Amino acid sequence: MNRARSALQFVHGNLNAVKMRRIKFSIYVLSAIAVAACGGSGQRAVNSTTKNFDSAKIVSANGSITETLCALGFQKNIVGTDVTSTYPEAISGLPKIGHNRNISAEAIIALHPDLLIGLQQSLNPDLQQQLAAANIRVISLPLVYSVAGTKTLVQSIADSLNVSPKAQQVKDGIDKDLATRVVLKSHPKVLFIYARGAGTLMVAGRNTPASAIIELAGATNAANSFEDFKPLTPEALLESNPDVILMFDSGLESLGGIEGLLKIPGIAQTNAGKRRKVIEMDGQLLTGFGPRLGLAVATLSKELNDAQK
Structure with missing residues (x-):
């Protein structure tokens, strides 16, 4: 009887040991998977199944x-x-x-x-x-x-x-700002000039952020005869003859302000040059098309309205 009881205890002991080894192995596998999912560093990685990005870098x-x-x-x-x-x-x-x-x-x-x-x-x-x-x-x-x-x-x-x-x-904020834009009495021709000193002067044609923001503000892009950007030339200036010139504030500064801009061949002969109608705005605000888009449109429309006076 004692031998039978000892045999049963031996069998149960072995079974329990097997179960414990299986449990430990399962824990090891799950831990390995978790570490692999975090790039092997123990840090949480962000992947397509991540539910919470609060701590994502x-x-x-x-x-x-x-x-x-x-x-x-x-x-x-x-x-x-x-x-x-x-x-x-x-x-x-x-x-x-x-x-x-x-x-x-x-x-x-x-x-x-x-x-x-x-x-x-x-x-x-x-x-x-x-x-x-x-x-x-x-x-x-x-x-x-x-x-x-x-x-x-x-x-x-x-x-x-x-x-x-x-x-x-965020989208409601864009609409709220757009509601404050000024409705222009006419549609002035606006030429956007990108400048990085007098040696780098480009004008914005169709399908550019500058052209899009000009139209959203109620004006007309003076350089609608081409797409993308082209170098500024005196001939192009006379052909487009803008009512207003629009620039990044950093670009105008690189030319030495309005006085420097007027020294560029052809600028002074345009309607904008003759009347010194130049608008400068922060570049990211003007052409970023982010959450401040409504503010950019409203600001430009007000500047254009003042330029018509």
Whole structure:
């Protein structure tokens, strides 16, 4: 009887040991999976199944995206930006990854972000492959230069970060600002000039952010005979003969102000030059097409209205 009892105890002991080994093995496997999902470092990685992005480290590759992230409550998550990210002012102190059309993969990887968010027109395939190899998720979004396009961008970013309801407040803010724009009595011809000193002067044609914002403000782009940007020439100035010249404040400053602008051949002979009708605005505000789009349109419409007086 004692031998039988000892045999049963031996069998149960072995069975319990087997069960414990299986449990320990299962825990080991689950732990290994969890570590692998975090990149092997024990840190939480952001992937397509992530539900909460509150602690995600984000790099923004566009000024409009940076503004949108801040408007959605993710300013604290941003660890780096491109050089066009100038608003809000607190962002300017963050590490820079280059211009949005010439982004450095090495600069991004050095920041150890969970994800990078950029525009499709700026993120080239090689960059995306380099970031994927570094286990950095890339969110690439389109931006159409219109009110609807901006609202779509806001909603897409909110959806990507699982905060969809927050987008409506940002979009409502755009509409609220748009409601304050001035309705112009006429449609003045406006020429946007991009300048980086007298040696770099370009004018904006159709299908550019500058052309889109001019039209949203109720004016006409004076350079509608071509698409994209072209070098500024005296002949083009005389042909377009704008009523108003529009520039980035930094661009006008690079020329030495209005007096420097009037020294550019052909400028003084235009209607705008003769009447010194020049409007300068912050570049990111004017052509960013982000959450401040309504403010940009309203501000430009008021400036144009004053220029007609």
